Amino acid sequence: MFCYQCQETAGCKGCTISGVCGKQPDVAAMQDLLIYVTKGLSAAATQLREENSSVPAETSRMILTNLFTTITNANFDKEAIISRIHETLKRKEELLSSVKNQDSLPEAAFWNGKEETFEEKASSVGVLSTENEDIRSLRELITYGLKGLAAYAKHAAALGKENPEINAFLEHTLADVLNDSLSADDLTALALKTGEYGVQVMALLDEANTQAYGNPEITKVKISAGNRPGILISGHDLRDLEMLLEQTKDTGVDVYTHSEMLPAHYYPAFKKYSHFVGNYGNAWWKQKEEFESFHGPILMTTNCIVPPKDSYKDRLYTTGAAGYPGCPHIPGGVGETKDFSAIIEHAKHCQPPKSIEEGEITGGFAHAQVLALADQIVEAVTSGAIKKFVVMAGCDGRAASRNYYTDFAKALPKDAVILTAGCAKYKYNKLNLGDINGIPRVLDAGQCNDSYSLAVIALKLKEVFGLDDINQLPIIYNIAWYEQKAVIVLLALLSLGVKNIHLGPTLPAFLSPNVASVLTENFGIAGIGTVEDDMKLFFGE
Ligand code: FSO
Ligand code: SF4
Incomplete structure (x- = not known):
């Protein structure tokens, strides 16, 4: 394996034996292949647009989720990644059958294979398949930027805000990363263009969040724990939080935020839930100790998952792009209501969280x-x-x-x-x-x-x-x-x-x-x- 997409990469150079994040080589290989086939799908989608045909919104959503799935510590579930590769190849074949001019498409748009060939193919399409280190660097800078962009676009989509122009840019650019005729200067310009779309996607998500939940306002958030059983929700997906709060109403179960979910408390719409009691713990990397002492189930809506300890692995649930082998995954796409009843039932049989801090923090x-x-x-x-x-x-x-x-x-x-x-x-x-x-x-x-x-x-x-x-x-x-x-x-x-x-x-x-x-x-x-x-x-x- 070779992965150097995050700050914690081994020796500040690259993870080659296994990931510092816990990603194993077989999972890394399937992520590399998922990125490759997603580039192929993006190239087919881009060509279709150039031929004035429309690309179904579902295809763009698939591309967003695929990219999100490969973000650092979002998804460690090899089977889930393999099934995304199958779905992507199927979608790509469908699109390809409508593309009139296939001459300019890259090899990735044509590649298809049975599952037993996935590993071999993955070994030739990873980061190191680009030999020139500057071109590789720029291609990866763009790809990583697009992964972040995809994550934010997916959150906005969950709240009904989609911008076809942003999706078209993302897909065009992802396909361009495979284009050997682009020089270092072209790629540098493309990286900056990606930044412009980054502003747009963050504005879109801001609009989605504030229209749905109001403008964040100065708020004091409790950091101590109460005495009822609780569910801890982490990650960035506010729509998941909203559904969880609705479904936990009057169940005797409290809801706490962890890490990046803390700012949810700042939104007016979530203040009406009296069982939304506070924030538990700190940033993502402290989860081993904090998930243990929380005692109740934990819902990871996005990255950052630390491979769980056995002491709480049976309490860890994932949803959206997140996944961990052996931990239940709650399904549900854009516009669908997720069913969190299993987590809520689980919580009812758990001890209340152990308080690890007292006081409040202010934000908003x-x-x-x-x-x-x-x-x-x-x-x-x-x-x-x-x-x-x-x-x-x-x-x-x-x-x-x-x-x-x-x-x-x-x-x-x-x-x-x-x-x-x-x-x-x-x-x-x-x-x-x-x-x-x-x-x-x-x-x-x-x-x-x-x-x-x-x-x-x-x-x-x-x-x-x-x-x-x-x-x-x-x-x-x-x-x-x-x-x-x-x-x-x-x-x-x-x-x-x-x-x-x-x-x-x-x-x-x-x-x-x-x-x-x-x-x-x-x-x-x-x-x-x-x-x-x-x-x-x-x-x-
Ligand atoms: Fe942190 Fe993780 Fe929000 Fe990241 S929880 S590290 S940049 O996912 O996305 O800030
Ligand atoms: Fe290493 Fe994981 Fe970071 Fe990749 S994401 S560089 S495997 S720690």
């Missing part, structure tokens, strides 16, 4: 809430009470080097405010960093896709202060990344013209030295140093 600072506070914020900036904003969005992870972010947050001058989104927040959201004239020093916009809110806020501040360039704002970008949703967030920020983003705890292994230097020269992308050095760099102190 997505764009509408921050813009409602605009006068207060502008006044604080004008008076000098707030000197800098520091965007510390992104992901948390296992690496000890990520303690940098806790230390960095603690070391910040008291007149600096952190803008955050994504699970990176767990490195500092319980530090009680205080406030500036009533404005909390950690403003949590929500999930990683709510980085869009941070961009909206920055653009608004640029307008209010009458600046020509977003980079003239007193904003520092010190972003932590882990998996491919962070890649689309990064490409989106670059497409908005944001410069000098610091990315850590390490730069992506999939950036070849040449591609990394292009990003450094054109966008000022840099890594991180020590907290001390970075304080001097950013604040001169």
